[in-house]
């Protein structure tokens with residue numbers, strides 16, 4: 001027993017209602033009414049990825065903070081402003097993962113997966129402390145894909161075509177592909193010099209963030225979301241003019257492949273992506289339908305990251321898509337998805353109520369895959385029947401004391417599929433199998 005300290009309270013002190021507990025700002029519950037849509041989206045992606053030979057990997061939600069600093073880059077929005085970092089009780093510096101690539105690379109190195117090419121995917125929540133608004137949350141969900149050990153433009157092409165096929169499966173029509181090449185490290189060194197010289201002329205116009213980045217990581221200036229800098233950034237030298245012959249050949253081959261696949265591409269020389277680890281191919285799928293939060297899928301090649309994190313040099317390419325944004329654009333309504341039960345079992349009377357769960361078990365035993373909701377908790381026939389109807393079930397099974405005594409159960413169509421029927425309990429499963437096409 002915990003000893004309680006008694007505090008003398010004035011008798012007339014008004015009782016304070018307990019503060020209502022709420023989810024953390026920017027982090028949302030996915031309620032049962034919505035989860036069918038999530039499952040539909042995840043199911044579409046899972047099936048499609050399996051069709052391309054990808055296998056799932058599940059990583060922890062928490063990693064050493066150093067992993068993200070070293071991979072995403074110190075001078076990025078994510079690391080500078082958005083990470084949920086904390087010291088745990090043992091003094092370790094940990095962060096909730098803001099994205100999946102770093103963890104996936106860490107896992108692939110740690111478990112020796114890199115001896116042969118790997119096609120991996122993962123799904124789950126990511127955490128970034130951003131200003132919450134439509135399409136931008138502090139806990140959001142991604143499905144991500146990473147391929148290790150393949151360096152040619154063929155895998156870049158395959159990944160992009162995989163995403164196009166996914167949009168088709170999801171019924172998304174108004175997405176367009178933006179593409180750029182960040183070249184190889186030596187290309188970027190040359191570009192960086194010219195970019196700095198260019199931006200230097202406009203120091204007075206740059207905002208505080210961009211000035212800092214100009215000194216530390218000038219390419220990041222191109223990633224600025226400040227609309228006042230748009231024109232200035234648009235007129236900056238283009239990285240594509242600096243590609244060395246190998247990066248150029250890679251980019252050209254990818255463009256030819258995309259053209260051959262009939263995919264319309266918008267080359268965007270300002271697309272640098274918000275993370276430091278990319279090289280060569282970078283791409284984003286964008287829509288105009290979600291306002292400022294228009295990017296639904298983004299990725300690119302990161303050939304240097306595995307080595308940078310301590311693994312043997314391994315080419316790699318991946319992308320991640322934002323599930324909230326995809327669901328905002330697509331997905332049938334919950335009603336269109338098969339979320340409702342096939343059967344709702346109603347039981348009225350003492351004997352019937354006592355038997356209901358067992359009858360339901362018998363049906364489940366004999367009809368694998370059936371979706372049967374058994375009413376529990378009693379109540380009048382009328383109220384139970386209302387619930388049966390509201391559940392969206394196709395048939396109500398009505399069990400009454402009298403019927404039970406005669407070994408019968410009534411099968412009542414709830415969606416206008418024929419007339420009510422009295423069926424022998426022994427024959428129930430066969431009868432239902434016919435009705436439900438199971």
Ligand code: ATP
Pocket residue numbers: 099128130135136137138139140141142273274293294295296297298299320321322323324325
């Ligand atoms: P943005 O430019 O919108 O901030 P980003 O470049 O930071 O996106 P990535 O790190 O590339 O995003 O993540 C891939 C995808 O994850 C994005 O295209 C987007 O669909 C989704 N995403 C990123 N951040 C959020 C967020 N805070 N809330 C919801 N979805 C997000």
Ligand code: MG
Pocket residue numbers: 077274
């Ligand atoms: Mg961002």
